Amino acid sequence: MATLTDPKRQQTLQRARSMARLLDTSLRVPGTRLRFGIDPLLGLIPGAGDLAGLALAGSILVAAARLGAPGSTLLRMGVNVGVDALFGMIPLLGDLFDAGWRANSRNLRLIEAHLDDPDRAARQGSRWLVATALTITAVLLLLVGLVIWMGITLLRAVG
Secondary structure, X not given: OOOOOOHHHHHHHHHHHHHHHHHHOOEEOOOOOOEEOHHHHHXXXXXXXXXXXXXXXXXXXXXXXXXXXXXXXXXXXXXXXXXXXXXXXXXOHHHHHHXXXXXXXXXXXXXXXXXXXXHHHHHHHHHHHHXXXXXXXXXXXXXXXXXXXXXXXXXXXXX
């Protein structure tokens, strides 16, 4: 686990850990090992619940920035929160997704990886950004190709 010598940085990390635990793993289903946090429960409140979860998750991103996480790590954390928020908008199923995705715990691991070995975390973040950019580009090219193919097929059918 990441250790820090500066008390303010220690406090920032501890707040992020506490928030991630509260949002993702603070509750246990009785009689099981299944854990979840208040994030999926907040999502059950229409509109305001998802916004509240998003704001609380944002506090972990702010902590990462204060702890010096590089832009690539912050972007990756933002994607984790964005995926959580996007799927969380789906009634009931999104709340189940929230319980399993645990974006805040993922983000806490990214912060701790940065604190343990900043150079390695930055390299991994850069590789992740390149892989994500290539994936998005491939998907867009496939969509453009599909639209062109459909257009050509439609023109042949009409003409």
